[in-house]
Amino acid sequence: MTVAPEPPRGVRVRVPAKLNLSLAVGPRRRDGYHELATVFHAVSLYDYVSVRPADRTEVQVSGPYARQVPTDRTNLVVRAVEKLGELSEAPRDVSIRIEKNIPVAAGLAGGSADAAATLLACDTLFQYGIRPDRLDQIAAMLGSDVAFALHGGTAIGTGRGERLAPVLARGELHWVLAISEDGLSTPDVYAEFDRLEPDPDAPEVGPDLLQALRRMDAAKVAEALSNDLQDAAVALMPGLEQVLEAGEELGALAGVVSGSGPTVAFLVADAASAIDLSLGLAAQGVVADVQRVSGPVAGATTVPWR
Numbered sequence: 001m002t003v004a005p006e007p008p009r010g011v012r013v014r015v016p017a018k019l020n021l022s023l024a025v026g027p028r029r030r031d032g033y034h035e036l037a038t039v040f041h042a043v044s045l046y047d048y049v050s051v052r053p054a055d056r057t058e059v060q061v062s063g064p065y066a067r068q069v070p071t072d073r074t075n076l077v078v079r080a081v082e083k084l085g086e087l088s089e090a091p092r093d094v095s096i097r098i099e100k101n102i103p104v105a106a107g108l109a110g111g112s113a114d115a116a117a118t119l120l121a122c123d124t125l126f127q128y129g130i131r132p133d134r135l136d137q138i139a140a141m142l143g144s145d146v147a148f149a150l151h152g153g154t155a156i157g158t159g160r161g162e163r164l165a166p167v168l169a170r171g172e173l174h175w176v177l178a179i180s181e182d183g184l185s186t187p188d189v190y191a192e193f194d195r196l197e198p199d200p201d202a203p204e205v206g207p208d209l210l211q212a213l214r215r216m217d218a219a220k221v222a223e224a225l226s227n228d229l230q231d232a233a234v235a236l237m238p239g240l241e242q243v244l245e246a247g248e249e250l251g252a253l254a255g256v257v258s259g260s261g262p263t264v265a266f267l268v269a270d271a272a273s274a275i276d277l278s279l280g281l282a283a284q285g286v287v288a289d290v291q292r293v294s295g296p297v298a299g300a301t302t303v304p305w306r
């Protein structure tokens with residue numbers, strides 16, 4: 001006699017933040033989104049999302065960035081549960097616990113990461129057995145960066161960012177993240193981009209970055225970092241100019257605003273340089289928080305329950 005395995009009581013998922021090593025933005029489409037060509041890169045700054053069955057869906061948040069996180073339907077994790085409910089025959093409610101280490105509205109896709117983690121956690125908890133390509137489709141319905149958070153690694157994103165192709169990138173890159181006190185609204189940054197660039201070119205990923213990643217040549221990756229949203233982010237938060245200058249003066253290979261900002265990602269040569277730069281930035285007091293991370297790392301992954 002075979003005995004079916006007991007469903008788990010709860011499932012805990014670890015999910016990384018993302019950087020954009022390059023972000024080319026094209027014209028606004030009819031649906032309001034912009035056509036993109038980006039290189040996503042998952043880094044070792046993680047949120048943890050735990051789900052267990054409950055009578056009604058609720059969200060609790062702890063951790064250094066808990067304060068800015070909504071616990072109502074505006075949180076993408078609740079929309080992830082609702083979306084799975086719409087698509088399944090027997091909707092299930094869950095209690096969701098988020099340990100929030102990824103700053104909010106920071107250009108690091110923290111909200112998208114939590115939504116991806118919730119999809120994986122619910123699929124595992126209720127043993128839905130959703131096929132990976134279907135999970136990607138559901139992720140894309142929730143937001144442009146959610147599918148990447150499931151996969152992690154380094155990947156080209158096209159469409160509005162949801163169409164992914166893995167990039168060959170062996171080895172490790174070391175980063176220092178300069179995190180601002182205030183966030184930036186992604187729609188506001190795109191609106192500012194439209195104002196600054198009324199007629200952008202069709203977006204593409206340059207060959208130099210891909211070649212540098214294949215060789216994992218940090219100096220060459222540094223030369224190829226780019227972000228079409230950077231000027232818009234700086235226009236809305238002029239202090240970012242000072243942060244970029246400070247990091248480069250303190251020895252970073254290069255700095256780039258991640259996504260719609262305002263986090264600035266500084267690429268450094270090695271782990272020791274990352275310590276020097278993070279101490280230097282903290283001493284200058286130009287940013288609210290500094291994190292040393294490395295990439296690429298895996299996407300959303302189940303970890304032992306606790």
Ligand code: C5P
Pocket residue numbers: 032033034035036142143144145159160161186187190
């Ligand atoms: O997809 P997501 O919900 O993360 O996008 C947030 C907002 O960012 C969108 O409502 C849109 O204003 C802007 N956006 C865009 N083009 C993209 C991705 C996001 O204009 N490719």
